[in-house]
Amino acid sequence: MNTFQGLDQKAIDNFRKYLRIPTVHPNINYGKCSLLITSMHLCLLDECVLFLKGMARELQLDFNVFTIVPKKPVVVMSWIGQETNLSTILLNSHMDVVPVFEDNWIHKPFAADIDDEGNIYARGAQDVKSLGIQYLEAIRRLKRGGYQPRRTVHVSFSPDEELGGADGMKVFVKSEDFAKLRIGFALDEGIPDETDFWVYYGEKVSRSVKIHCSGQAGHGALLLSNTAGEKLSNILTSFYTFRALEKLKAERVGMSDEVISINLTMMKGGVQANVIPPEFVLTFDVRIPPSGDVTQFEETVRQWCKKSGDGVWVENFPKEENVPVTKLDDGNPFWVAFKNVADNMGVKVQTKVLNASSDARFLRSAGVPTIGFCPHPRTPNRAHQDNEFMNVTALIDGIEAFQKILPALADV
Ligand SMILES: [Zn+2]
Known part of the structure; x- marks a missing residue:
C-alpha cells in the first residue's frame, strides 16, 4: 500500500476515527456536547458530537448543536463568508449508520481496519461518514490555501436519517434555527459511480x-x-x-x-x-x-x-406531500457552477432521480434547491451491505473534487 503524508494522512486518520464511533441503530447516543465529562464511560458514549466539535475547533469553524427532539442533535459548523447578506451553502451528511451482521464481515465493522490495497472497512465508510469527512477536509485545504468564501458555508451532521429523518432533518427544516441559516443551495448524499459524477435532483415518493x-x-x-x-x-x-x-x-x-x-x-x-x-x-x-x-x-x-x-x-392510502425536484438548468446558478467544475475536471455528469430517500427531500420541501452527490470514484456500491469499504485514494480524490466544487458554489 502507498504511504500518505501531511493532509492526506490527516484525512485518513480523521475518517477512521469517525468510523470507529459506533453511531449504529438502534438507540444511538450521538452525544449531548457536554463538556462535563465525569468519567471515561460518558466520554465514549458522547463521542460523536464531541468528535465533530473537535474537528470544528481544529478548523476554526463556528459550532452549534440544535436539539429539536431530545437526544437527536443536529450539528452545524459554519464558515462565515465575506458577504453575510448573501444566501448560504449547506453541506449535509448524516451521523447515523445502519446495523451490521457482524459474522458476515471480514473485518470488525467498527474497527476501520485498512488492508494492503488501502481499503478501509467499516459500516458508514460509504454511507455516509466519508462525505462528512470529505467536506471538512476540503475546507481544511481551502483554508490552508488562504481561500475565503464569499457566501457562508454551513456543514451539517444530521441524526436518524437511516430511520427516515422524522426526528432529524424533517423537524429541523421547520425550525427557526434552520430559517436563520438562510440556505440558498445544498449538497447532500448521493450514490457514487465508478467514473462519472452521478447527481440526484429528486427522489421517489415512498x-x-x-x-x-x-x-x-x-x-x-x-x-x-x-x-x-x-x-x-x-x-x-x-x-x-x-x-x-x-x-x-x-x-x-x-x-x-x-x-x-x-x-x-x-x-x-x-x-x-x-x-x-x-x-x-x-x-x-x-x-x-x-x-x-x-x-x-x-x-x-x-x-x-x-x-x-x-x-x-x-x-389509508398514504399521502406524503409531493416534494418538488431541484431544477438543473441555466436558471439555477449553483447548478451551472457545479457543472462547470465537472466539465473542467473532464468528468461526465449524469443526472438522476434517487431510488431511495434521503434528508434531501426535507431540504427540497423547505424550498432549498438540493443535489445529492457523493464524489467517491472507483467505489462499488456497498451501502447497507456487509463489508462496506472505501479506498483511501477514492476518499482523497473526493476531497480534491470538493476543493474545486465548494469555492465554485460559495462564490456564486
Ligand atoms: Zn445515507
Missing part, C-alpha cells in the same frame, strides 16, 4: 400500501368460497403483473427515472394451521418517481382491490 383481504373463516379441511386466501392470491397477481411490466421497463430505461418499484414486504394473518383466518393484511413498499401520477396509481390500486373480491380494501 409509500407503504397496506391491503386488507377479508373473507369467510372456517375449517382448514373445507373448500369454502370467498376466503381471504383466494383474495390475497388475486391482489398479489395484480401487483406482481404490474411489477413485471415495470421491471421490463427498468431493463430498457434503467432503474430510476420513470419506473415504479413495488415489493411485498410484510404479510400478517392466520392463527393456526387448520383454521382459515378471516383476514390477511399485506404491506407493499411502493416507490413512485416525481414524474409519476400518484393519484392515478392510487385509483389503479383501488380497481385491483375491487377486482379481487368483496372485502379487499386499502388502509
Whole structure:
C-alpha cells in the first residue's frame, strides 16, 4: 500500500476515527456536547458530537448543536463568508449508520481496519461518514490555501436519517434555527459511480400500501368460497403483473427515472394451521418517481382491490406531500457552477432521480434547491451491505473534487 503524508494522512486518520464511533441503530447516543465529562464511560458514549466539535475547533469553524427532539442533535459548523447578506451553502451528511451482521464481515465493522490495497472497512465508510469527512477536509485545504468564501458555508451532521429523518432533518427544516441559516443551495448524499459524477435532483415518493383481504373463516379441511386466501392470491397477481411490466421497463430505461418499484414486504394473518383466518393484511413498499401520477396509481390500486373480491380494501392510502425536484438548468446558478467544475475536471455528469430517500427531500420541501452527490470514484456500491469499504485514494480524490466544487458554489 502507498504511504500518505501531511493532509492526506490527516484525512485518513480523521475518517477512521469517525468510523470507529459506533453511531449504529438502534438507540444511538450521538452525544449531548457536554463538556462535563465525569468519567471515561460518558466520554465514549458522547463521542460523536464531541468528535465533530473537535474537528470544528481544529478548523476554526463556528459550532452549534440544535436539539429539536431530545437526544437527536443536529450539528452545524459554519464558515462565515465575506458577504453575510448573501444566501448560504449547506453541506449535509448524516451521523447515523445502519446495523451490521457482524459474522458476515471480514473485518470488525467498527474497527476501520485498512488492508494492503488501502481499503478501509467499516459500516458508514460509504454511507455516509466519508462525505462528512470529505467536506471538512476540503475546507481544511481551502483554508490552508488562504481561500475565503464569499457566501457562508454551513456543514451539517444530521441524526436518524437511516430511520427516515422524522426526528432529524424533517423537524429541523421547520425550525427557526434552520430559517436563520438562510440556505440558498445544498449538497447532500448521493450514490457514487465508478467514473462519472452521478447527481440526484429528486427522489421517489415512498409509500407503504397496506391491503386488507377479508373473507369467510372456517375449517382448514373445507373448500369454502370467498376466503381471504383466494383474495390475497388475486391482489398479489395484480401487483406482481404490474411489477413485471415495470421491471421490463427498468431493463430498457434503467432503474430510476420513470419506473415504479413495488415489493411485498410484510404479510400478517392466520392463527393456526387448520383454521382459515378471516383476514390477511399485506404491506407493499411502493416507490413512485416525481414524474409519476400518484393519484392515478392510487385509483389503479383501488380497481385491483375491487377486482379481487368483496372485502379487499386499502388502509389509508398514504399521502406524503409531493416534494418538488431541484431544477438543473441555466436558471439555477449553483447548478451551472457545479457543472462547470465537472466539465473542467473532464468528468461526465449524469443526472438522476434517487431510488431511495434521503434528508434531501426535507431540504427540497423547505424550498432549498438540493443535489445529492457523493464524489467517491472507483467505489462499488456497498451501502447497507456487509463489508462496506472505501479506498483511501477514492476518499482523497473526493476531497480534491470538493476543493474545486465548494469555492465554485460559495462564490456564486
Ligand atoms: Zn445515507
